[in-house]
Amino acid sequence: MGVLLVVIDGLSDRPVNGKTPLSVARKPNLDRLAEMGINGIMDTIAPGIRPGSDTSHLALLGYDPYRYYSGRGPIEAAGVGIDVKPGDVAFRANFATVEGEGRLFDKTVVDRRAGRIEDTSALIKAIREKVKLPVSFFVERGTGHRAAVVFRGEGLSDRVSDTDPKAVGKKVKLCTPLDKDEKARKMAEIVNEFMQQVHEILDNHPLNKERAERGLPVANALLLRGAGEMPHIPKFEEKTGLKLCVIAATALIKGVGKIVGADVITPEGATGNKNTNLDSKISAALMALESYDVVLLHIKAPDELGHDGDFEGKKAFIEKLDAKIAPLLELDFNKNCLIVTADHSTPVRVRDHTADPVPVVIVHEDVRKDEVKTFSEFEAYKGGLCRIKGIDLLNIALDLLNISEKFGA
């Protein structure tokens, strides 16, 4: 028994001629859930605050993002599998192609993705073995040209600039301290030393010689951005006494799960895009619900389709998803609490996240059912939850299951 929290990324929208993908999609199962449950709208962070998927997921798991969010670096690093610890400084990284003479910082970036290189395992291995720094470091590949780098040691700081110039034709940037303190100075020095050593190792690596011979761009530099210091964040189980499982394919969401101490599962065929294996994800969620108290199931595609401005695609995916969630309606709602919601709106006309509140439905035998019978932006606000905040959602569900502590006597 437990809480199954289904977060459909970027699901909700703004009206286009009075309609949204969600409002016009044929979705009998989602509508049936609206009818079975208690409905409302939700500001995942606060009214008018445009959420990221990372900050909103922190809030949905009960963590105040204003207190615990320190940028994307640590979350991405955790998401690709690095065991990031409080005080570590983490960066997002990408393998790139640089050309020119002299030191790395005299050279020019000619491809920020090194020809969309796919397998960087050998390069990662060489970096791990050969780079020598006065502090510990961890490097892990992400998908394609992506990677994450984490530095660990006394007196480091995330107050340093990016080395990624974020455009081709520009020189690799020196990392500079953004604060005047010794920690930022030391961190910048270490980053620059790391950058230079990595470049020398990669430039002479057999994989790159082979790529050059095949006429492919060499992956001879690692560009760093988005420094963030891992915050002291209490583990979910310590905080609540409950076991949390996050089912996701997207590194950012996996990272949120990791940093709060969840078990993170990426089922077979889960891809984080519209071709993901939904059966596999839903089966995994139902199975997890047997051994965890809280299961967060993340579905990424509607956000991507919102970013693409694809009204019809978003509608079609919602219809496909609706058919796949049929098994969720068969849960024992005496023992389980099912929540379906989104982490933010990604309107197709905006092609980015907005602060428009998301619809939310909570299904459990004991909820005070309301008169809402349709799961959409135009109906949810009429429900019995009225307008709630993301950080309160899980508490509401745990209370329904009678497993939360009383505050007071």
Added chain:
Amino acid sequence: MGVLLVVIDGLSDRPVNGKTPLSVARKPNLDRLAEMGINGIMDTIAPGIRPGSDTSHLALLGYDPYRYYSGRGPIEAAGVGIDVKPGDVAFRANFATVEGEGRLFDKTVVDRRAGRIEDTSALIKAIREKVKLPVSFFVERGTGHRAAVVFRGEGLSDRVSDTDPKAVGKKVKLCTPLDKDEKARKMAEIVNEFMQQVHEILDNHPLNKERAERGLPVANALLLRGAGEMPHIPKFEEKTGLKLCVIAATALIKGVGKIVGADVITPEGATGNKNTNLDSKISAALMALESYDVVLLHIKAPDELGHDGDFEGKKAFIEKLDAKIAPLLELDFNKNCLIVTADHSTPVRVRDHTADPVPVVIVHEDVRKDEVKTFSEFEAYKGGLCRIKGIDLLNIALDLLNISEKFGA
């Protein structure tokens, strides 16, 4: 393009035989806006907290009044045109008539408004020229007998008592420190010295001799009240990157605009009462919207009529206002966001501000329209905004215009 925020002071009410001035007024334009937009109710500060017009306007502009409000003094002083700086200690003041022998503080107040004296310019000029203090001071006239006084220097404090006894027949009060620290002691000493010198200057002023000859009460003392230290308050443009214009005739609202760094406009004929030139104010607002990102248009009269307990007068003014706002319905709502709301309720039966939430409507092409078709206390809560807080309102509007920052990734 931008946000036009129309704040109708004290607009909403409590029911009298089931009706409010707003609910029974004939107001086709306000009702049309309700139909075009998304509606809700709003607690400008928080549920159950009775707002002042100053604290509520701070909140509506995105400033937490619990953090940035330090009393009416600095706001009134800014409103009458003194360039109040952080750390300054400001007082509201009124010219009064005192009688008796000895020092000022042995004398009795016989008229707190000095016969409702109208032009105090000559008196203000004399005070500025002749008072000598160990710190800087600024004095400016308000309307009628009103004025503001600001002290500037090292180590001052607003923890001092009023010198205004707030009743006739009582002696002028000595200013006393409310804290035991040196700053409060010093401030009280300076205030008392200022009071005494002002009295001596005014008592011998030609204008007062002339008033005495004409049988009018002399304005021979300046009574101080409502000490407040000007807080460190970030300018609106620094905080948001946006340009703010406040259109108001009331000193308190002009003061709120000034302390947050807005450009403040008082159009020709705008008076802050029921005879104000509404055409002139609405034209000014529409013009301002062409060069500012956010325009706050303040309409004072319904609050005055609420304080007067005048149900019919309040209703009649709402009807007059409704006719005048017709041009606002013609705004391009693809580019502009129009908000109509109040800063608090001023029920005619209470004759003072109450915490009853205010109706709010937001009109923009992209809002999720709801089913509300009437702008009133009895319909607004059924709308798609549900119940929001004043401090969130502007964020919601800026998100609709897609000009806010994303929090996270």
